[in-house]
Amino acid sequence: MYLTRFRINTARITARKVLSSPQTMHAAVMSSFARIPVQEDDGPRVLWRIDRNSRAETYLYIVSPTKPDLTHLVEQAGWPTTGKWQTYDYEPFLSRLSKGDEWAFRLTANPVHTARRNDTEPTKLTAHVGLQHQLRWLLQRQEAAGFRVVEKPGDRQLIPGTDVHEVIIRERRQLTFRKRGSSRPVTLATVTYDGKLEVTDPEALRRTLTRGLGRAKAYGCGLMTLAAA
Template sequence: MTHLTRCPLNPARARRLTGSPQRLHAAVAAAFPPPPSGQATGHRVLWRLDESGHQPTLLILSPTPPDLTHLIEQAGWPRLATADAPGWETRPYAPLLDHLHTGMRLRFRLTANPTRALHRPGRRGLRTALTAPADQIQWLLDRAAPAGFTVPVDERISPAGHHVRVSATRALRFPRTTDSGARRDVHLHTATYDGLLDVTDPDVLRRTLTDGIGHGKAYGCGLLTLARFAA
């Protein structure tokens, strides 16, 4: 079972979290108990921070419902929370997944970490961020078919001639502590895409929705969300 959770955050109290993907990652991870020893966790937890105007909203896709009590206490409206309205809303994701069919047109949003691997003879490829909008859009188009969808063409919409635009970008730098205890700086360039998609392979798209797209998933990248499209 998969669940999608929406949690509005208090912009006056959430700045410490929203300004650091590392802290927000830790807050999301704390919403779930550790799995029993030796037991698989199912698909990974995906999350994304949407910021519309001055209202940040945290989206979480997870195999089990999260408990965001700690997040509401830190960055929500804790005095307004009740048992019936704890400050977040979780819904089963199965109705959307089951509804997908070939040829269906939907709106989508995705925050991703578009990169290109620069190959070096005899060495591991160096992953480099794509920062030009045209390159970022092409990155997404290259991954659409293997992900179970296509982006319809419209030459009026974007430089690539498709129904997609990069609506926001962020260049982030934050410290990360490795398993060995060393501290390293993480550099992350993100692009938020808004557009239309046509479903070409429902089964593959279902896997994409639960597995995510691209790198940086621990830091709020990869979660593709869909909405109805009214022509």
């Protein structure tokens, strides 16, 4: 597995066009591979995420089974004469994950649930829109995903019993775009979580980091990355 980081030149019109549509970015990411990796539900896959750290600092992160070639993105959305991307072998880091380790994490996800307005209607996927529901979505998946979101000491909880976990929702976006060949718009609600976790099951967490968490993985959701806490 490989982890790649590419800085996007947001001053360029072509860069803003790529950023405006998850479908366009998905196509650009998948074009980075001479042979598109097989996307299996139970195996490693191509995951990507856009991090907007500031107005002038936007990064594309990619996790993939093979190395990508982002030459086309440098030409369209980077700095053609000085821009480059960094690709790292991800396996040594993944192999060092141990139970009890604590890491800072970032995850962009598509928190949804099934709902219906009455008993006569079929259930359908509906986005969680409230902060508490979006947080609960993450907490409900942490055990199976191999981690536990760290809890704050009581004296650091702004609202005791409510502000319990070391996690914030830093960005919420609603994107509307069209899939290729379809005239119907697709609306995608995304949430970016920043927080601190403890590894509870290293193997399960490795699966989470390489297979993604939640839905809409093709459209920039599901990629969790770790950094020193």
